[in-house]
Amino acid sequence: MRLDDISGILGCEILGAAQCDIDVDVVVASDGMSEILAFYSPHALMLTGLTNVQSVRTAVVADVQVIVYVRGKRPTDRVLQLAREKRIPILATTLGMFDCCGLLYRAGLRGAM
Numbered sequence: 001m002r003l004d005d006i007s008g009i010l011g012c013e014i015l016g017a018a019q020c021d022i023d024v025d026v027v028v029a030s031d032g033m034s035e036i037l038a039f040y041s042p043h044a045l046m047l048t049g050l051t052n053v054q055s056v057r058t059a060v061v062a063d064v065q066v067i068v069y070v071r072g073k074r075p076t077d078r079v080l081q082l083a084r085e086k087r088i089p090i091l092a093t094t095l096g097m098f099d100c101c102g103l104l105y106r107a108g109l110r111g112a113m
Contacts, residue, residue, distance in 0.1 A: 001023065001024060001025065001104075001107065001108060001109055002021065002022065002023055003021070003022040003023075003024070003066060003089060003091075005107070006024070006045065006066070006068070006091075006104070006107075006109075007091055009103050009104065009107050010068065010091070010093040010095055010100055010103060010104070011093055011094070011095065012068060012091035012092060012093045013091065013092050013093070014089070014090075014091055015069075015074075015075065015080060015090040015091060015092050016080050016083045016084055016088070016089055016090035016091075022065055022066060022089065023043075024043060024044060024045040024065055024066060024109070025043075025109060025110070026041045026043070026044040026045070026109065026110060026111065026112050027044060027045045027046075027047060027101065027104050027105075027109050027110070027111055027112070028041060028044045028045070028046050028047070028062070028064070028111070028112050029046070029047035029048070029097055029100070029101050029111070030047075030048060031048055031049045031050045031097075032050075033048075033050065033054055033055065033058040036048070036058050036059075036062050036064070037058060037061065037062055039111075039112040040062050040063070040112070041062075041112035042062075042063040043063060043064075043065045044062070044063075044064050044065065044112060045064070045065065045066045045067075045068060045104075045109070046058075046059055046062075046064040046066070046067050046068070047068050047070055047097050047100050047101065048067065048068075048069060048070065048097075049069065049070050049071050049073050049097065050073075051069055051073045051074065051075040051076070051079060052075075052076075052079065053078060053079050053082055055067060055069075055075075055079070056079055056082045056083050056086060056088060057082075059083075059086070059088050060086050060088070064088065065088070065089075066088065066089045066090075066091065067083065067088060067089070067090050067091070068091045068092070068093060068100065069090070069091070069092045069093070070092075070093055070095060070096060070097045070100055071094070071095075071096055071097070072092070072093075072094045073092065074092060075090065075092075
């Protein structure tokens with residue numbers, strides 16, 4: 001699924017430079033970065049409420065393509081700068097993680113196994 005479609009489904013605001021031609025077909029969702037690493041799935045979309053630099057560093061290690069911050073959480077400028085350096089688009093939504101997962105699942109995306 002294309003990033004612009006995901007943004008529309010979740011009502012996201014784009015916080016960091018985003019390429020709309022990015023395609024993802026897997027979602028990983030957790031506030032625990034160890035969970036993201038444990039269920040490694042390259043080129044995934046990560047849903048999280050953890051907005052510190054560890055979320056971006058985890059995305060780099062786990063080869064996550066896009067980070068969506070949930071529950072209205074907003075990263076600091078330092079986090080956005082690191083994401084730009086690593087070329088990871090950052091989006092934010094006011095929806096909760098459960099709702100995001102349900103909407104993305106209904107739209108055809110699946111979780112990592």
